[in-house]
Amino acid sequence: MAVNLSLPKAKEILTIKGIRLATANAGIKKNGSSDLVLIEICKGSTVSAIYTQNAFCAAPVTIAKLHQGEVTPRYLLVNSGNANAGTGQQGLKTAIACCEAIASQVNEITQAVLPFSTGVIGEQLPLDKVKGAIPGLVAALGAERWLEAAQAIMTTDTVAKAVSKQVKLAGKLITVTGIAKGSGMIRPDMATMLSYIATDAAIAQNILDLMLKKASAQSFNRISVDGDTSTNDACVLMATGKANNVLLTDFDTSDSQTLYKAIASISQQLAHAVVRDGEGATKFITVEVEQGTDTEECRQVAYTIAHSPLVKTALFASDPNWGRILAAVGRSGLNDFDLTQVAIYLDDVCVIKNGEPAVNYTEALGQQVMNQEEIMIRVILKRGKATDTIWTCDFSYDYVKINAEYRT
């Protein structure tokens, strides 16, 4: 069902010097596919991470934040099939025990391991299954396993999400590769579902942090499938320095900007892939709100449209029922909102101008746009200079089916 999203070819996903990965089938996922991923980050790397803002964050998020505050991470352990969320003290103990099991196998301190989980909320993670798989997991570490890893972190995803890009910094070839998972409970807030992005560039910690923050703001933090912020969102950016470029210590140099653009592009492609593979999605929707007083109010209007079940079901039905978009704009809560200034477009078709039905609009014109798989909804507020863009999908029978049957 994914909208214009296909499995990347193995040769398109490039290895990153200094990063090795492995996957295993620990028997956590009910469908019997791989459910455990280990990512090894070479010594001397810098690592940045952002996490969900959900107050009920999962046990692994709590532990990952704690560990990351103490040492630079060397290993990321990710399981799918079980979120280890809503699991109380026992869940925290299990998350730590998973890290300990890796640490003792690779002779590292426990804090050098960050745990991540995704899957069903409210069930204890089976520690024994994880432990049993660890020796094989460590033995299997290899540079080539990015696509396998993308596959193993999937839950309701239908397509594995991975993307690579290369840029040159002062003649040095630099590679960036990222993977992500996510399909439902998607409305990231400061972070996202799970995503791991690595580069062989050398980047100072503060610059890496800034790059991740900025890239995710324009990608993972601008998407929504269903408005439900996950308890387990996390995004990690790793820089191994193995490409031997001059360490990037200033964000405003042309080298930093070149690399940042590559990282931002990868983040956005992964974020879009999550929406394209949104639960039950049949359409990929861009909502752009222009000429607001600030980006925050543009985003507020955009998300009100993106989260409206009425707009989303009309999109599913390819019904140019623009009245629902108008109603969503109207209830989005802007102060001193003057609707006589508003214009609404479906792609290039003007539907509303100065708050009135556009003179040249016809149902046939609207229908033509709505029949497409990719649609741009553009709202012009005419009260300032700010713009913001978010991406979402429609709301189909299959969304209900997937989420009604999720635990059966």
Place this chain on the structure above:
Amino acid sequence: MAVNLSLPKAKEILTIKGIRLATANAGIKKNGSSDLVLIEICKGSTVSAIYTQNAFCAAPVTIAKLHQGEVTPRYLLVNSGNANAGTGQQGLKTAIACCEAIASQVNEITQAVLPFSTGVIGEQLPLDKVKGAIPGLVAALGAERWLEAAQAIMTTDTVAKAVSKQVKLAGKLITVTGIAKGSGMIRPDMATMLSYIATDAAIAQNILDLMLKKASAQSFNRISVDGDTSTNDACVLMATGKANNVLLTDFDTSDSQTLYKAIASISQQLAHAVVRDGEGATKFITVEVEQGTDTEECRQVAYTIAHSPLVKTALFASDPNWGRILAAVGRSGLNDFDLTQVAIYLDDVCVIKNGEPAVNYTEALGQQVMNQEEIMIRVILKRGKATDTIWTCDFSYDYVKINAEYRT
């Protein structure tokens, strides 16, 4: 599909002295059923009304507010099948012309008529059809037609909503009767879908306003089907004074309190009926949030749960997937939120205590509650003394079907 909601018996719906109603089939609705209602309010009545807060309010809402500011309303003209929203200047002209047509037929000034519309957004209301039906409509005015009127204002509703109640004020028998419509685009904000409530009591204007404001705050403003605030919401409360009670001029007397309770009860029954008949609803859900610092934060948490597509699809599936409730509480945006204080109950079954899975909880206990048609989700925040309650329904295949096919 409505949840424990059946058509009221005709004899249960009591007439109100001083109120006459009529319905007609003007040919606005595609399904050929009645789509026009006229309510006549006798001279000497007091009338209060509240309207949608949607900035894109419909033409009839704009005109009704304008007219109501000038004289006490004598006639309410309601059409279903077309919302006259998003219709620009032409829509305003049509709304006024509808009022003029009634006014000239009954020898009143145009401002004495309030227009109301509900139905598809973005199409012009066919004025000729409305005008053509008006002579017959006026001729048909009668006291008994409440249930017919409830039927004629329906759009996607499956059951007509009407309720009556009687109380005694100092020996005088007082009757209150109300009707409402609403099923989708339901998240009223200061007002509701459409509702008309009348009593034969004599109530001073300021007391009537207060009663409507308070009653709707605990009923229409505490429900949500899909989070989408309509462009056309309105609620009118009329007091004809024909019961010859002593004019109520103080809200705090026991007579006022007795009558207020009857009005509040009718408002709540009508609001619940809207949720029970929510588009595609198979469950009636009460969300109660207790021990918050103020009712506003309780409401914020309650609506976050009520609007979560993941919670709503789990409810549809009768799946005790309480992790989704927990995730919704966690993303509801409370300041300084201490999750180790939180408890969550499904009816009387404790699921989370002190932020941890409750020791005695079993999936079987949760399943038993979820199998019911009526479910209470109770969240205890343990950070204050405020409580708030809202009502909502689940999210089913039929919601998608109804809204995907709405205009076909």
